[in-house]
Amino acid sequence: MDDIKEITEKIKKFRDDRDWLQFHDPKNMAVSIMLEASELLEHFQWKTKAEAEEYIKNNCESVQEEIADIAMYLFELADNLGVDLLDAMDKKLKKNEEKYPVGKAKGSHKKYNQL
Template sequence: MSGDRLQEMVERIRKFRDERDWMKFHDPKNLSVSIAIEAAELLEHFQWKDDKGVMEHVDRHRDEIADEIADVAMYLTELADNLGIDLIAAMEAKLEKNAQKYPVAKAKGVATKYDKL
């Protein structure tokens, strides 16, 4: 038992895939296509909805939303694993870059954060 739940999940995903002999389909392009498709299915939960509608939908459909989040997360976790990328280390490195790009003093509360500060 590693105590690292994400690493245990990586191993379960590998096993699930290999039992089905699916590695041959799971090249980086196909996995990225599937991540984009699942991301759109997640987004579909909020299609046409305003703030109030989003919150009502979340209350009534939390499990379905969790399933869509999980679909994106599983393909993403597998893609990182297949490319030899440590997912947590990649997030740490990107968070460092974002901290440089969006210093607190300039970014605080700014809606156009991803345009031009």
């Protein structure tokens, strides 16, 4: 059993012990991912890059918790939709490699259609 499957089973047990599957439809899961991403973003609001780096050093645990919240909703959503997350990421990474060839994209933040 790989690590993603193992943690997804723990997430589902937590959910099912509380009878929360009834609330976890795809829209609610997508909303929850965005809300948790916003909680992560709030840690960095108004901070410069240097201030954010210093903040992370002093608030590592709470930043880590928001990242975990995002990942847990994401892993559960993928499972609910029958998406093999590792396979989906592998396929998308290959697409991104085609969209952003090193020769054109290295050192650039331009979108693929502007390279």
